[in-house]
Every structure is written in C-alpha cells, then in structure tokens.
Amino acid sequence: MKRRTRxxxxxxGLLAALALLAPWITPFSPEHLDWQHLASPPQFEGSHWLGxxxxxxxxxxxxxxxxxxxxxxxVLAALVSVCIGVAWGATAGxxxxxxxxxxxxxVDIVYALPYVFIVIILASLFxxxxxxxxxxxxxxxxxxxxxxxxxxQTLSLRRREFIDAAIASGLQTPQILWRxxxxxxxxxxxxxxxxxxxxxILFESFLSFLGLGVQEPFAxxxxxxxxxxxxxxxxxxxxxxxxxxLTAMLIAFNLLGDGLRATLESRDD
Amino acid sequence: MLxxxxxxxxxxxxxxxxxxxxxxxxxxxxxxxxxxxxxxxxPAVRSNLDAAYGLDRPLVSQYGRYLAGVVQGDLGxxxxxxxxRVTELIASGLPLSLTIxxxxxxxxxxxxxxxxxxxxWRANSLLDHALMSVSMLAVVLPAFVxxxxxxxxxxxxxxxxxxxxxxxxxLSFLVLPVITLALPVAAYVARLMRNSLQEVLRANFIRTAxxxxxxxxxxFLRHALRPALIPVVSYLGPAIAFVITGSxxxxxxxxxxxxxxxxxxxxxxxDYPLVMGMILVYGVVTLVCxxxxxxxxxxxxxxxxxx
Numbered sequence: 001m002k003r004r005t006r007x008x009x010x011x012x013g014l015l016a017a018l019a020l021l022a023p024w025i026t027p028f029s030p031e032h033l034d035w036q037h038l039a040s041p042p043q044f045e046g047s048h049w050l051g052x053x054x055x056x057x058x059x060x061x062x063x064x065x066x067x068x069x070x071x072x073x074x075v076l077a078a079l080v081s082v083c084i085g086v087a088w089g090a091t092a093g094x095x096x097x098x099x100x101x102x103x104x105x106x107v108d109i110v111y112a113l114p115y116v117f118i119v120i121i122l123a124s125l126f127x128x129x130x131x132x133x134x135x136x137x138x139x140x141x142x143x144x145x146x147x148x149x150x151x152x153q154t155l156s157l158r159r160r161e162f163i164d165a166a167i168a169s170g171l172q173t174p175q176i177l178w179r180x181x182x183x184x185x186x187x188x189x190x191x192x193x194x195x196x197x198x199x200x201i202l203f204e205s206f207l208s209f210l211g212l213g214v215q216e217p218f219a220x221x222x223x224x225x226x227x228x229x230x231x232x233x234x235x236x237x238x239x240x241x242x243x244x245x246l247t248a249m250l251i252a253f254n255l256l257g258d259g260l261r262a263t264l265e266s267r268d269d
Numbered sequence: 270m271l272x273x274x275x276x277x278x279x280x281x282x283x284x285x286x287x288x289x290x291x292x293x294x295x296x297x298x299x300x301x302x303x304x305x306x307x308x309x310x311x312p313a314v315r316s317n318l319d320a321a322y323g324l325d326r327p328l329v330s331q332y333g334r335y336l337a338g339v340v341q342g343d344l345g346x347x348x349x350x351x352x353x354r355v356t357e358l359i360a361s362g363l364p365l366s367l368t369i370x371x372x373x374x375x376x377x378x379x380x381x382x383x384x385x386x387x388x389x390w391r392a393n394s395l396l397d398h399a400l401m402s403v404s405m406l407a408v409v410l411p412a413f414v415x416x417x418x419x420x421x422x423x424x425x426x427x428x429x430x431x432x433x434x435x436x437x438x439x440l441s442f443l444v445l446p447v448i449t450l451a452l453p454v455a456a457y458v459a460r461l462m463r464n465s466l467q468e469v470l471r472a473n474f475i476r477t478a479x480x481x482x483x484x485x486x487x488x489f490l491r492h493a494l495r496p497a498l499i500p501v502v503s504y505l506g507p508a509i510a511f512v513i514t515g516s517x518x519x520x521x522x523x524x525x526x527x528x529x530x531x532x533x534x535x536x537x538x539x540d541y542p543l544v545m546g547m548i549l550v551y552g553v554v555t556l557v558c559x560x561x562x563x564x565x566x567x568x569x570x571x572x573x574x575x576x
Contacts, residue, residue, distance in 0.1 A: 109284050109287055109288075116514045116517065117514075117532070117547075117548050117551065117552070120532060120533070120536050120544075121292060121295050121296060121536075121544065121548070122295070198409075202411055205411065205413070206411065206413060206518065209413045209518065209521075210517070210518070210521065210533050211533070211537065212533065212536060212537065222413065225413055225414060225417065226413070228417070229413075229416075229417035229420075229522060232417060232420070232421050232425065233425055236421060239417050239418070239421065243414045243417070243418060246411075246414060247409070247410060247414060250409045250410070250411075251405075251406070251409050254405075254409055
C-alpha cells in the first residue's frame with residue numbers, strides 16, 4: 001500500500017473517531033444555547049475550542065454532529081448506489097441483447113442530465129429533512145457509473161467456462177448472478193464504491209447548502225458552510241471550520257479510493 | 270456531416286420526451302401540494318384554485334395539456350409567482366446564468382489546456398508535480414467551499430472585487446463567480462490533457478516524426494497536441510453540465526439573480542411547473558452542448574466517421 005493511501009486511512013480514521021467520540025470529548029451538546037458566548041471566536045484555553053455560532057451553539061459539537069450525519073449519509077447512499085448499480089449492470093451484462101440495449105440506453109439518457117436535478121426532484125419527493133429520504137434520493141442517482149463498470153465486467157465473465165458449468169448444472173439465472181457473477185466483480189466494485197462515498201457526501205452537503213437537505217436542529221457540513229458564509233464578514237471561523245473538515249474528508253476519501261484502484265489494477269496485470 | 274448533425278438533433282427528441290414525462294410524473298408523487306400553507310385553505314377556495322390551474326382534472330389529461338403547452342413553448346403558469354408564466358421567469362434569469370456558465374467553461378479550457386500541456390512537456394519535474402497536486406485539490410473542492418472562501422479573501426479581507434448587492438452590467442461582480450465555477454473544470458482539463466499527451470507521445474507516429482529529424486519542440490507542437498486534445502474535447506459535454514449545475518451554487522453564494530434560484534425555490538415551494546420548466550430548459554442546454562462536443566470530436570479525430 002502506498003504511503004499516501006495509508007495517510008488517507010489514518011486521517012479518515014481520526015476524523016471518524018473524533019466525530020463518533022465527540023459527545024464524550026466536549027461537555028456541550030450540539031443544541032445547547034450558551035447565551036454568555038454568542039458568536040465567540042475559537043479559543044483553545046476556554047471551553048468552546050472552535051468558537052460558537054450566532055445562537056451560542058458550540059461549533060465543535062455542531063461540526064462533529066454534522067460529520068456524523070455526512071459520513072452516515074455518504075456511506076448509506078454509496079451502499080444504495082452499489083446495490084442498484086451492481087444489480088442493474090450484472091443483469092444487463094448477463095442477459096445481453098435487447099434487454100441490455102434498453103437498460104444501458106436508459107443509463108445513457110439519465111447520464112446525459114445533470115444529476116443534481118434528479119437529486120432535487122427525488123429529494124422533493126419525501127418529507128423534507130428525513131435522513132432516510134436523503135440517502136435514498138442521493139444513492140438513486142449515483143449508481144450509473146457503477147452499472148457501467150459492472151456490466152463491462154459481466155460481459156467478459158459471461159463467456160467463461162465456470163458460467164457454462166453453472167448453467168449446465170441447472171442453476172437459475174438469479175442464482176448465477178448472485179453466486180457467480182457478483183463475487184467476481186467485487187474488486188472493482190469496492191474500489192469504485194470508495195470513490196462514490198465522497199461524491200455522495202458532496203451531494204448531501206450540496207443539498208444541505210441549498211436548504212434542501214438536512215434541516216435544523218440537525219446540522220450537516222453543507223448547512224454549516226451556508227450559515228458560515230452568511231456570517232463570514234464578522235466571524236470567519238464559522239465558515240473556515242466546516243469548510244476545512246469537509247475538504248479534509250473529501251481529499252482523504254479520494255486518496256483512499258485512488259490507492260485502492262491502483263492496487264487492484266496492478267494486481268490484475 | 271450535416272445529415273449526421275440533423276439526425277443527432279432528431280435523436281434528442283425522445284430523450285427530451287423521457288425527461289419531461291419522468292419529471293412530470295415523479296414530481297406528482299411528492300407529498301404536499303403547492304397550496305399547502307400553515308393554515309389549511311377553506312375547501313371552496315382550495316377547489317377553485319385547483320380548478321383554475323387544472324389540478325382537478327385526471328392526471329393523464331393534465332399531462333396531455335402540459336405536453337401540448339411545451340410543444341408550443343409554453344411551460345405553464347407558476348404556482349407561487351402569481352401572474353408569471355414559467356417561461357417568463359426562466360427567461361429573466363437565463364441570460365445571466367448562461368453568461369457565467371459559458372465564460373467559466375471557456376476560461377477553464379483556456380487555463381487547463383496550456384497548463385496540462387506544460388505539465389506533460391516537463392513530465393515528472395517539480396513543476397509537473399506541483400501542478401498536479403494543486404489540480405487534485407481544485408477537482409475535489411466543491412464550489413460551495415471555494416466560492417465563500419474566494420469571497421472572503423478577495424471581497425472582504427482584500428476588497429478587489431465586489432461580492433454583494435449585484436448591479437446589472439457591472440463586471441466586477443462576475444469575476445469571482447466565474448473563477449469559482451472554472452477552477453475545478455480547469456483542473457480536470459489540465460489532468461486530462463497531461464495524461465492524454467503522455468499517451469500520445471508514446472505513439473508510433475511520434476517516433477516517426479522524431480526519426481525524420483524534427484526537433485522535440487516541433488514534434489510536440491505540430492504532431493502531439495492535436496490528437497491529445499481529443500479526450501479533452503470529449504470532456505466538454507460533461508464540463509458544461511457541471512458548470513450549469515455549479516451555477517446553482519455560485520448564484521446562491523454570490524447573490525446573483527440568475528435562473529438557478531428558481532429550481533431551488535421551486536423545489537422548496539413545490540411549484541411543479543417551475544421545477545419541470547427548469548429541468549427541461551437546463552436539460553436542453555446540456556444535451557445541445559453534448560451534441561456540439563460530439564460534432565467537434567469528429568472534426569478533431571478524422572478516424573471518427575459520421576455515420
């Protein structure tokens with residue numbers, strides 16, 4: 001494993017641990033309003049390490065809660081998109097012919113549209129602010145590339161002898177897909193899924209930034225950046241804290257995904 | 270070539286039909302309607318409103334009426350902006366959005382292509398590594414992080430550009446939005462250009478050009494650049510889509526009166542015709558840009574035949 005990949009793993013581990021353990025690290029709850037410290041800047045000796053927002057809520061507690069939401073939605077949405085993408089791609093690639101043409105044509109059409117629009121339509125389908133609705137909506141548009149990758153792999157797997165053997169031994173198509181195709185595409189799927197997580201986190205933050213995602217009193221890094229951007233003239237830290245956290249997380253996930261992909265590619269050669 | 274272009278344009282029609290139909294039916298599944306308020310409307314008022322907007326008819330008949338309107342260029346009335354047609358609303362913001370988007374796309378290619386070429390020319394040098402690291406950062410960072418940061422640095426701490434209180438025609442407001450939008454695209458283009466040049470430089474025809482005694486500068490400029498542009502041009506379509514999507518954020522960060530806000534406001538207010546209209550208009554813009562990119566692609570790469 002390259003040094004960069006290991007570094008990314010360490011950073012992600014630290015961020016995740018910090019986010020999960022935050023309630024035991026800081027005495028403040030993310031919703032606690034501290035009237036004595038409204039919009040106070042970061043101070044390392046005092047109790048609000050990263051400062052507070054306009055309502056006196058501790059920014060450390062709030063950003064950690066936001067990271068938990070972002071990570072949760074990112075991972076779950078990536079899972080949704082992996083499930084749809086693998087099922088779609090494996091079915092299209094294995095069945096081939098007209099069904100394959102129609103299924104991939106659909107992917108092409110959806111691909112041609114900016115996906116943010118589809119996310120916005122899907123997000124407006126559900127009750128606003130529901131986290132389940134958010135990750136389903138985001139995951140439901142993230143599967144297109146995954147479907148293409150899996151279909152490509154399946155096309156070449158389909159011609160291999162072990163598939164013929166499986167057909168000859170009388171297995172049903174769904175069983176062949178599940179038992180023989182899916183395990184064999186797992187490598188590229190895992191590598192690409194790691195690259196999907198930051199995209200999903202980005203979508204979630206984007207929707208929350210626009211006010212269509214996570215709703216108050218919950219925070220997401222996107223909604224914190226939006227709040228911070230409105231106050232940046234007087235209190236730049238409200239913008240800088242969530243922006244730095246989001247940046248660190250995105251870079252770490254991308255390095256990790258690139259590293260995994262490179263490892264897999266070199267193994268295949 | 271012309272026949273090919275016409276056939277491709279005809280091919281857009283089914284895609285647009287799918288788009289309009291999908292957005293029409295999906296959006297009707299949404300809970301809550303455009304006239305839901307904190308206090309429920311009296312039933313009589315409610316049924317009058319529904320009748321006025323044709324919402325009391327069967328879904329299929331509403332769909333037929335909407336399609337008939339779209340064909341004639343009418344996207345229906347807005348539910349929230351009273352007395353405005355969706356077409357008028359979008360037309361009021363679209364020129365600004367398109368200006369920003371196009372300027373960003375052009376700027377991105379103008380910066381990205383030379384920088385990528387420079388990185389490939391000096392491959393594995395310090396310059397190359399520096400450029401590629403910066404571009405990785407720029408690709409990863411979203412516009413809603415870069416935009417506010419640029420506004421903070423160049424609008425507030427060091428007030429070179431104006432960032433609040435947009436006045437039409439004042440270019441100083443548009444510089445930072447365009448840079449914000451262009452940055453990730455420029456970075457991605459630079460990476461594409463570098464990798465594609467590296468590949469082209471290993472091709473046989475480059476060895477031939479070297480073998481016949483051309484200087485490496487001449488080989489680079491006259492033989493390698495044009496074929497290396499092919500993947501870059503094929504990125505043009507996705508880049509435009511990206512820029513259009515990004516303009517939603519940039520308009521909201523910098524408070525510009527483009528058309529992006531109608532999509533967000535429409536989704537929040539459940540103003541169905543406005544959301545559907547925005548999706549249709551932006552969908553057409555994206556598809557047309559993809560088409561132009563495909564045609565350019567064929568012009569650059571003679572191996573692609575228009576059949």
